[in-house]
Amino acid sequence: TTTSDGKLLGLWASPYTTRVQLALKLKSIEYELIQENLQNKSELLLQTNPVHKKVPVFIHGDKPICESLIIIQYIDDTWTNGPSILPSDPYDRAMARFWAAYIDDKWFPLLKELGGAQGDEARASIVEKIFEGLVLLEEAFVKCSKGKALFGGDNVGYLDIALGCFLGWIKATEIMTGIKWLDETKTPGLVGWAERISSDSSIKDVLPEAQKLVELYTMSAGLEKGASN
Ligand code: GSH
Structure with missing residues (x-):
């Protein structure tokens, strides 16, 4: 596909961002990575993660999801046709x-x-x-x-x-x-x-x-x- 399935607000050195990128790659999901500057956070980051103001935030359509482990769970629940991330048992x-x-x-x-x-x-x-x-x-x-x-x-x-x-x-x-x-x-x-x-x-x-x-x-x-x- 040429259109991306979501946006990821992140930072290359952030292990929590890497975590979400790994899950997206595993499921072959196309996404746009938007690099944040944590010294000067974007409006989009402050709006989508007003509680913690941290990366990563995954924005699926117009729905933001925060916290890397919760994002991975969401990805696994949403893209069920790819390989499973969480065990089935x-x-x-x-x-x-x-x-x-x-x-x-x-x-x-x-x-x-x-x-x-x-x-x-x-x-x-x-x-x-x-x-x-x-x-x-x-x-x-x-x-x-x-x-x-x-x-x-x-x-x-x-x-x-x-x-x-x-x-x-x-x-x-x-x-x-x-x-x-x-x-x-x-x-x-x-x-x-x-x-x-x-x-x-x-x-x-x-x-x-x-x-x-x-x-x-x-x-x-x-x-x-x-x-x-
Ligand atoms: N529990 C969060 C997750 O799993 O997503 C941790 C995220 C986190 O610590 N992000 C750091 C951050 O955005 C970068 S590695 N820090 C900015 C800040 O604390 O203002």
Whole structure:
């Protein structure tokens, strides 16, 4: 088709935007990506997400939907002829949602906190918590994948997208800290999963490059430092 099915207000470096792009790609949905400047948010963003004022917002026709996980659910419910994103079994669906909430509410915030941690002790404690979280996610992978290659089994699913969207930032923080998060001895399942997911044809073109994220992070940290002087 030549007409697009929707608009996505987003930001290339935002893992939550990547998440929605992954779901749209999986379902072969044509859309227009509108890059936002978070320092100077567009009227359209403020109008369509007045509560949080955050990206991503997916606008389907004239209907805006906010919050990346809710958007993915909407896409899965609306484009039912493409591959399913959420598992069909109610218990598997519940588990997928549980772990996605864990990733968003607990795990990824730790990775963000690490950048602002003051002092070796604070840093070490966050690093430890990140590794503890990865061990939990390894267990989740073993249970959800049921011996298959991905969280979704043979096909890319909800958790592959919900966690996979962070791979660029996971690699970027590895470059910046020198810490290898995904370790073959502690989290062998996740190591294999990350390799498979980053080379998957439906994923790899959408994931932002780690090196570019490092440059962005270094630049914005420099700007903040400059501003506080
Ligand atoms: N829970 C939200 C989701 O899943 O969509 C998180 C979205 C989010 O944190 N977006 C960030 C944002 O728009 C960019 S990565 N920040 C702008 C702001 O906080 O003003």
